[in-house]
Every structure is written in structure tokens, then in C-alpha cells.
Amino acid sequence: MAQQAGPDGVHSLLGLAGAVPVLLGDNVGTTITAILAAAGGTRDAKRAAAAHCCFNLSGSLVCLLALPWFVRLVELLPPEGEELEIIARQIANAHTLFNALCTLIWLPLTPLMVRLVTTLVPEKRTE
Numbered sequence: 001m002a003q004q005a006g007p008d009g010v011h012s013l014l015g016l017a018g019a020v021p022v023l024l025g026d027n028v029g030t031t032i033t034a035i036l037a038a039a040g041g042t043r044d045a046k047r048a049a050a051a052h053c054c055f056n057l058s059g060s061l062v063c064l065l066a067l068p069w070f071v072r073l074v075e076l077l078p079p080e081g082e083e084l085e086i087i088a089r090q091i092a093n094a095h096t097l098f099n100a101l102c103t104l105i106w107l108p109l110t111p112l113m114v115r116l117v118t119t120l121v122p123e124k125r126t127e
Helices: 015-038 043-065 067-076 083-120
Strands: none
Touching: 015 043, 015 067, 015 083, 043 067, 043 083, 067 083
């Protein structure tokens, strides 16, 4: 849809501002595959899935709240040109930027993530 011309024939039917929320939804959607893969798995597998969920859900929420600024930041990245010609690259850039920014935000917060994940998936009690 992003590469399809809109009614004016020049701009994208979806546009970057419309494609970014879809991209964020894709990131949220991948959390279910991690949860399903960890179901019935070890405690560490469940913790990895929980960390993946926390990472993607928090990042998507922040980007959604800052959507106009995030879109503008993506537009500042190369390439430049007609929207229909570069929209696929801009979407790829948005995805890369999303993951890079989330990583930069969460990296110093790793101890917090560990506490959060161990709270969500606690040690089993042996009685």
C-alpha cells in the first residue's frame, strides 16, 4: 500500500506517517510468536520471551506517542526523492531506527529489565 499512488498520483496511498504505525504493530505482533515459542519451555526461555515483549511493547508505545517526531526523524535520513520511489527505503529505515533507538534506551536499563523479567517469570518454589 505504501508504494501505491494515492488519488493525486504523486504521493503514497499510505505514506510514511501511516506506515510507521503498521510497522509498530508488526513489532508488537512478533511478541506473540516469542510467547508461543516459549510456552512449555524452560524458565529462561520464558524470560527471554518476556524481555522481547517488554522491549517491543515499550518501544512501540514510545514511538507511537512521539509519532510525528519519529516520522520527521526518519524523513531526515537518506534517501531523498519522490515519495513513491523512496517509501520502501524509508519504511526499512524506520524499522532499523526503531530497533536502534530501543536498544540505546534499554541498554543502560538492563538491570531494570532483569528485575522486571524475573518478577514476571519468578523462580519456581521447591517445597
